[in-house]
Amino acid sequence: xxxxxxxxxxxxxxxxxxxxxxxxxxxxxxxxxxxxxxxxxxxxxxxxxxxxxxxxxxxxxxxxxxxxxxxxxxxxxxxxxxxxxxxxxxxxxxxxxxxxxxxxxxxxxxxxxxxxxxxxxxxxxxxxxxxxxxxxxxxxxxxxxxxxxxxxxxxxxxxxxxxxxxxxxxxxxxxxxxxxxxxxxxxxxxxxxxxxxxxxxxxxxxxxxxxxxxxxxxxxxxxxxxxxxx
Ligand code: FPP
Numbered sequence: 001x002x003x004x005x006x007x008x009x010x011x012x013x014x015x016x017x018x019x020x021x022x023x024x025x026x027x028x029x030x031x032x033x034x035x036x037x038x039x040x041x042x043x044x045x046x047x048x049x050x051x052x053x054x055x056x057x058x059x060x061x062x063x064x065x066x067x068x069x070x071x072x073x074x075x076x077x078x079x080x081x082x083x084x085x086x087x088x089x090x091x092x093x094x095x096x097x098x099x100x101x102x103x104x105x106x107x108x109x110x111x112x113x114x115x116x117x118x119x120x121x122x123x124x125x126x127x128x129x130x131x132x133x134x135x136x137x138x139x140x141x142x143x144x145x146x147x148x149x150x151x152x153x154x155x156x157x158x159x160x161x162x163x164x165x166x167x168x169x170x171x172x173x174x175x176x177x178x179x180x181x182x183x184x185x186x187x188x189x190x191x192x193x194x195x196x197x198x199x200x201x202x203x204x205x206x207x208x209x210x211x212x213x214x215x216x217x218x219x220x221x222x223x224x225x226x227x228x229x230x
Contacts, residue, residue: 016180093125
């Protein structure tokens with residue numbers, strides 16, 4: 001590898017699947033299929049490069065507003081990925097966890113998520129956090145609810161208590177890639193991204209391959225991270 005360091009926690013906002021398909025005169029859903037195939041390969045490469053934690057924005061709470069046919073396609077695609085395709089991650093030693101609200105995900109999707117979590121729970125070479133039916137603001141709302149339910153007193157509430165009550169206990173995000181040239185965080189892990197560096201390549205996600213990831217790592221290595229200091 002050309003670079004000395006990789007992020008400890010990498011975030012990927014998958015974007016541009018729909019446009020990739022539309023540019024080819026195809027149904028948007030085929031872009032998601034292509035994106036998923038690409039993601040599967042790319043993740044293996046990323047874990048080979050020794051990135052320990054990866055979080056992916058797969059589906060936001062707002063994505064349910066899309067056409068029913070597209071949502072249905074995505075739900076079925078998730079089931080196939082989580083029950084079959086992503087088992088390659090288990091072979092790599094990657095533990096898969098999910099972040100997001102379970103309601104109103106269809107039962108078959110919940111079952112496939114539980115299956116993959118259970119299958120990979122002993123893996124120790126890396127963690128993949130899949131944000132599905134996820135919203136960063138809801139994650140904070142849900143954390144506050146858990147804190148109240150546990151009866152934690154006001155004076156006991158610290159940053160650590162808040163962190164322990166997020167969907168998953170993960171290190172802070174170091175670097176976030178959002179493909180397709182859109183320059184927004186779109187509610188993706190807003191707490192964990194407090195000091196993350198962002199990178200917005202124009203490439204549509206289905207075209208974002210290994211060499212694009214290497215280029216992203218070059219960018220990361222050139223960033224001067226000061227965490228509020230000087
Ligand atoms: C964004 O493209 C992508 C999505 C809404 C999510 C779909 C993601 C996958 C299928 C990859 C699989 C991921 C996991 C972790 C299971 P878009 O539809 O917003 O593209 P557009 O902006 O060009 O319309």
